[in-house]
Amino acid sequence: MRIGSTVLLNEKKCIQSYGWEYFRPLGSLQGVIDSLEEYQCDEIAIIRPVRKNDSLDIFKEDLSELQKLKTMTPVSFGGGIRSVEHLQHLTDLPIERLVFSSAFLDGNKDLISQAKDLFGHQAIQCLLPLAYRKEGVFVYHSGLSVYIAIEDIDIEFINTSANEIILVDTQNEGQKNSFDWSLIDGLPFEYKKLIISGGIGKNCINKAYKKQLASVLIDNKVLHTEYSISGFKHATILS
Template sequence: MRIGSTVLLHEQTCVQSYGWELFRPLGSLQGVMDSLEEYQCDEVAIIRPVRAEDTFESFVRDLSVLKSLKTMTPVSFGGGIRSAEHLQHLTDLPIERLVFSTAFLDGNEDLLNAAKNSFGHQAIQCLLPLKRIDNRVCVYHSGLSRSISLDDIDTAFINSFANEIILVDTENEGSQNTFDWSLLNDIPFDRNKIVISGGIGKICVKQAQENNLASVLIDNKVLHKEYSISGFKHAAVLS
C-alpha cells in the first residue's frame, strides 16, 4: 500500500484545508514538495480546491507554478480540468496522473476518453469529496457548488473509466484518525481501487492496510515533523 499526501494549490500558493472550508497558507509549491520528498512520500496529489465557479485564467495561473516544479516524487494533478483546452495545457507538466471530479459526476465521456488517449487509462483518477447529509452519503459537485446524493451518480461509469477512486472525507479533513470508515460500506468500488484522504492518522494507515486499499493520502500536516511520512510508514510496518 502506498502512503502519499495531498497538496492543495490555491491561487499559486499551497494551503491547508480544514473541514472543506477553512484555508490556511503553507507556502510555495516547490517548498512544500521539497519537504515531502525529504520525508520519502510515495506520491503527491496536487489538487486545486475548486469549490465554486472557476475560470480558465485562474487554471492557467496555477499551472504556471507547476511548470517549473522539480521533484522525483510521482505527482497527480486535478481540480478544474473541464475541457480539451484544459488538457492541452497539461501535456508538458511534471505529472503522471490526472484527477477528475466534475467530469465523472457529469458523465463527460468525451473528456475522459481524451485524457485516457493522451495519458493512458492507468493515469485517470476520480476524486469524490464525501459527507453525510441526513444519513445519506453525498458528493460535492464543484460545477454545481453543492452536494448531490450518491444515489444520483453513475457509479458504474466511474468504475469503468477510473483506474483509482480517491474518497475524501470532507468533514474530517485536516484532522487525524477520524476518517469515517462507514463511507466504504456505501461505495460500490473494489477496495484495491480506493484511495482515502481526510482525517488520516497512523491508526487509519493500519486500517487501510487491513482493508486492502490502494493508498492513503495524508493532509499537508505531514510537513510537521510529528506527522512525517516516515512515521506513517513505520506504523504501517508494525501493523
C-alpha cells in the same frame, strides 16, 4: 500500499484546508514538495480546490507553478480540468496522473475518453469528496458548489473509466485518526482501487493497510516533523 500526501494549490500558493471550509496559507509549491520529498513521500496529489467561479486564465496561472516544479516524486494533478482545452495545457507538465471530479459527476464521457487517449487509462483518477448525513452519503460537486446524493452519480462510469478512486472525508479533513469508515461501507468500488484522504492518522493507515487499499493521502499535518511519512509507513507494520 502507497502513502502520500494531498497538496492544495490556490492562486499559485499552497494552502491547508480544514473541514472543506477553512483555509490557511502554507507556502510555495516547490517549498512544500521539497519538504515532502525529505519525508520520503510515495506520491503527491496536487489539487486545486476550485469552485464554480474558476476560469481558464486562473487555471493557467496555477499551471505556471507546476511548469517550474522540480521533483522525483510521482505527481497527480486535478481541480478544474473541465474541457479538452484544459487537457491540452497539461501534456508537458511533470505529472503522471490526472484527477477528475466534476467530469465524472457530470458524466462527461467525452472528456474522460480524450484524457485516456492522451495519458492512458492508468493515469485517470476520480476524486469523490464525501460527507455522511442522516439521509445517506453525499458527494460534493465543485462545479455546482453543492452536495449531491451518491445515488445521483453514474457509479458504473466511474468503475469502468477510473483506474483509481480517491475518497475524501470532507468533514474530517485536517484532523487525525478520524476518517469516517462508514463512507466506504456499501460503495460498489473494489478496495484495491481506493485511495482515502481526510482525517488520516497512523491508526487509519494501519486499517487501510489491512483492508488492502491502494493508497492513503495525508493532508496538512504531513509537513510537521512529528507526522513524518516515515512514521506513518511504520504504522502499516503495526498490528
